[in-house]
Amino acid sequence: MADSAPVQNPPAEQPAPAQGAEAPKGPSKNELKKRAKEEEKARKAAEKAARQAELEAQKAAAEVDYAKDFYGKLPLNQSQTRERRERVQIASLNPNMDGQTVLLRARVQTSRAQGSKMVFLNLRQRTDSVQALLTVAPEKVSKQMAKWAASLQIESIVLAEGVVRKAPEFIKSATVGDVELHLTKLYLISGLDSILPFTVDDANRPEPPETEVEDVQFKRVLLDTRLNNRVVDLRTQTNQAVFKLQHAIGQLFREYLDSRGFTEIHSPKLQGAATESGASVFQVSYFKGKAFLAQSPQLAKQMAIAADFERVYEIGPVFRAEDSNTHRHMTEFIGLDLEMAIEEHYHEVMELLDGLFLHMFRSLKEKYSKEIETVRKQFPAEEFKWRDGPEGTLKLSFKEAVDLLVEDGVPREDLDDIDTVNEKRLGRIVRAKYDTDYFIIDKFPLALRPFYTMPDPEDPTVSNSYDFFMRGEEILSGAQRIHDAKLLAEQMRGKGIDPASMSYYLEAFKLGCPPHGGGGIGLERVLMLFLKLNNIRRASLFPRDPKRLEP
Numbered sequence: 002m003a004d005s006a007p008v009q010n011p012p013a014e015q016p017a018p019a020q021g022a023e024a025p026k027g028p029s030k031n032e033l034k035k036r037a038k039e040e041e042k043a044r045k046a047a048e049k050a051a052r053q054a055e056l057e058a059q060k061a062a063a064e065v066d067y068a069k070d071f072y073g074k075l076p077l078n079q080s081q082t083r084e085r086r087e088r089v090q091i092a093s094l095n096p097n098m099d100g101q102t103v104l105l106r107a108r109v110q111t112s113r114a115q116g117s118k119m120v121f122l123n124l125r126q127r128t129d130s131v132q133a134l135l136t137v138a139p140e141k142v143s144k145q146m147a148k149w150a151a152s153l154q155i156e157s158i159v160l161a162e163g164v165v166r167k168a169p170e171f172i173k174s175a176t177v178g179d180v181e182l183h184l185t186k187l188y189l190i191s192g193l194d195s196i197l198p199f200t201v202d203d204a205n206r207p208e209p210p211e212t213e214v215e216d217v218q219f220k221r222v223l224l225d226t227r228l229n230n231r232v233v234d235l236r237t238q239t240n241q242a243v244f245k246l247q248h249a250i251g252q253l254f255r256e257y258l259d260s261r262g263f264t265e266i267h268s269p270k271l272q273g274a275a276t277e278s279g280a281s282v283f284q285v286s287y288f289k290g291k292a293f294l295a296q297s298p299q300l301a302k303q304m305a306i307a308a309d310f311e312r313v314y315e316i317g318p319v320f321r322a323e324d325s326n327t328h329r330h331m332t333e334f335i336g337l338d339l340e341m342a343i344e345e346h347y348h349e350v351m352e353l354l355d356g357l358f359l360h361m362f363r364s365l366k367e368k369y370s371k372e373i374e375t376v377r378k379q380f381p382a383e384e385f386k387w388r389d390g391p392e393g394t395l396k397l398s399f400k401e402a403v404d405l406l407v408e409d410g411v412p413r414e415d416l417d418d419i420d421t422v423n424e425k426r427l428g429r430i431v432r433a434k435y436d437t438d439y440f441i442i443d444k445f446p447l448a449l450r451p452f453y454t455m456p457d458p459e460d461p462t463v464s465n466s467y468d469f470f471m472r473g474e475e476i477l478s479g480a481q482r483i484h485d486a487k488l489l490a491e492q493m494r495g496k497g498i499d500p501a502s503m504s505y506y507l508e509a510f511k512l513g514c515p516p517h518g519g520g521g522i523g524l525e526r527v528l529m530l531f532l533k534l535n536n537i538r539r540a541s542l543f544p545r546d547p548k549r550l551e552p
């Protein structure tokens with residue numbers, strides 16, 4: 002069959018009449034009419050199809066995207082190429098650059114299409130942002146490019162090329178508001194594979210004023226949402242500033258002590274015995290046995306003094322297995338610890354610590370006013386106050402502090418110790434009376450302090466110990482330590498600790514140790530109170546508390 006051409010029988014032709022048969026009649030008039038109609042219909046359909054095809058070809062020609070190389074998703078960066086093209090920081094853009102083409106990597110903070118021909122993007126790098134716009138123009142920006150740009154998800158990371166232009170009027174929604182970027186190219190470096198839990202703008206809104214810190218339920222939920230999605234939360238201007246300030250506090254601590262002959266040490270966090278105060282240490286498995294996470298570098302830093310280091314400090318994690326669900330406790334925090342030999346009197350250490358804090362406060366105010374201002378927009382607070390004049394820092398004895406509270410109406414019998422509530426009350430009294438948010442309480446009852454605290458030479462119920470306060474909350478605890486092995490063992494026994502259980506520590510003093518003292522500061526507490534963040538978790542990158550081990 003394949004080779005034989007099919008016999009074509011035009012439908013109009015009739016088969017040849019069979020021999021001897023009667024010749025058929027021709028088609029009727031009606032039949033002819035019908036056929037003509039059908040032919041006309043077929044012709045019209047063919048014409049219509051041809052017209053349609055032509056239209057489609059024209060449309061396709063119009064849709065050729067002349068900007069197709071100027072936008073789109075970039076391939077996964079696996080360091081394939083290195084063009085070494087200069088990339089600029091948004092913060093450096095200024096009206097003098099008018100007309101310059103620049104390249105930058107940024108996040109899409111907001112995106113807004115205006116019709117199909119214009120897209121406004123707010124591009125952000127850390128805390129800096131600039132308005133960028135994309136305008137459809139022949140051979141440069143196509144409609145497809147604008148549509149694609151408008152569809153970019155908020156928080157996507159893009160590589161943008163554009164021409165800097167003086168802004169016709171100051172753009173309030175951007176931090177760099179005197180210029181705008183006229184985009185010529187826009188590529189996606191990293192998009193979102195997940196739903197954004199909240200926008201960075203939302204997370205940056207001012208917190209409603211807080212009266213009492215711990216008991217506002219809905220805020221706790223809000224904070225939890227932030228902490229559960231901390232990576233997005235940390236992108237806010239506030240948090241970028243908070244962690245610059247955290248960095249600054251550590252840096253200032255280091256700088257001050259480095260210039261005073263201190264050596265930075267790194268003590269182990271894994272320990273063989275639950276020392277200091279047994280109840281509050283985390284136990285971890287250690288091969289076939291167990292170990293404990295250090296609740297402070299206390300013992301190690303004192304042993305470094307016994308080893309003739311003279312002056313040491315450490316910045317490191319401190320672990321507390323305390324089920325304290327408060328605004329100021331975490332199970333892991335950063336301790337700023339120091340210890341130093343003293344010549345005559347423990348006030349040498351206390352004064353050095355005071356000098357350290359004054360250095361921190363002054364430097365933060367001088368060098369980080371921009372960051373402080375940024376945080377204040379979200380967490381309005383009165384400026385942190387300290388006494389910087391010749392009268393020096395306010396120093397109260399524990400007894401004087403108790404008297405102030407009694408004068409204010411607190412029953413004396415409630416004041417064997419100053420609890421959190423009374424601490425805050427004292428802070429308010431001191432602020433009103435002495436106009437300072439920073440003060441020292443000296444001479445705590447010995448019973449309230451750890452076994453290694455040196456007793457007062459005249460009154461054995463009192464000790465050579467001090468706490469420092471900011472806005473009515475403790476930020477530092479310190480003291481002269483016992484450097485005499487016999488007295489140390491005696492004090493241990495007095496607190497129910499078997500000296501044999503701490504023989505390595507005790508040995509350091511048996512081998513001779515200079516008189517010494519020191520203190521421990523909580524980094525996040527200082528940060529929280531300086532900025533009045535109201536919750537220590539806000540001052541910690543990824544906070545750890547009894548209910549939170551992640552993220």
Ligand code: ATP
Nearest residue numbers: 321329330331332334475476477478521522523526
């Ligand atoms: P508090 O009485 O507030 O529980 P503490 O007396 O247990 O504190 P220390 O053991 O003396 O504190 O620790 C020294 C410093 O470390 C404190 O002044 C504080 O700044 C900080 N700090 C102590 N415990 C915590 C904690 N759980 N979370 C964060 N910081 C802490």
